[in-house]
Amino acid sequence: MENFPAPARALVAEMTAAAAADPARTVAFQGAPGANSHIAAREAFPDCLPLPCFDFADAIDAVRDFRADCAIIPIENSLHGRVADMHFLLPESGLVITGEHFLGIRYALMGSGPLAGVREAMSHPQALGQCRLWLRDHGIAPVAYPDTAGAAALVAERDDPTLAALAPPGAAALYGLDTLASDIADAEHNTTRFVVLAREGHEPVGDGPWMTTLIFEVNNVPAALYKAMGGFATNGVNMTKLESYQRGGSFAATEFYADVEGRPSDPGLGRALAELAFHSKWVRVLGTYRQARARG
Secondary structure (H helix, E strand, O other): OOOOOOOOOOOOHHHHHHHOOOOOHHHEOOOOOEEEEEHHHHHHHHOEEEEEEEOOOHHHHHHHHOOOOOOOOEEEEOOOOOOOOHHHHHHHHHEEEEEEEEEOOOOEEEEOOHHHOOOEEEHHHHHHHHHHHHHHHHHOOEOOOOOOHHHHHHHHHHHHOOEEEOOOOOOOHOOOOOOEEEEEEEOOOOOOEEEEEEEEOOOOOOOEEEEEEEEEEEOOOOHHHHHHHHHHHHHOEEEEEEEEEOOOOOOOOOOEEEEEEEEOOOHHHHHHHHHHHHOEEEEEEEEEEEEEOOOO
């Protein structure tokens, strides 16, 4: 809790105490109260007790340690791409993806002085990237901080009129800041996709549409990825996302993260996964869950 700026600590302590009294209703999120992840938790689980955690690893640990029933974590943004840390934390977490949630993103610039005097804006690197054109047009330099709402709390603590925070609009009232500019985004479609992580998955029974998330590493031979992907095409499985990332420093072993439509129990996807496994060193399904938004 001491990692949070002083203006946020009382709120964090209050929410932490409420969560400790009823872990079964608790949803962990990364950030200070008022962050986008806090908003997403409230939207996805209206009756939950949101538990603020300073970083992603803390939110995951809260679930693993039975202090929360699940965590809601941002994984990608329509403007700024993937949240890179999660591609490494997800496989190592031991948790299962049980759902997804999409949140439309809009920011406000908040501080203690007039907009004309602001020289720097503090926020999470994702938020700064999503609003980089607006900041550049206003001659404001970005300053990275681990959390949007936490940045607002720190700006309130510093009380420097040349420093503002880029955060969800509600954070201004929480931390006693003035709203200097509203509805900031570099594109109207600015949306963040969140995934829900729990200790155990749910049997994907009933109406879909379904999404399955997996990671894999193909064999280190020519055309291995091409051959591995062929099974999805021949079995009519729609792959909505495929990303590569490096683990370690060798640059020799590339791992892949993929989202595909359907359930492993579906005949087409089952055959595609079997063919993927044949051409891969290993395949791991991270979860099967209902789509919150239709693809395509």
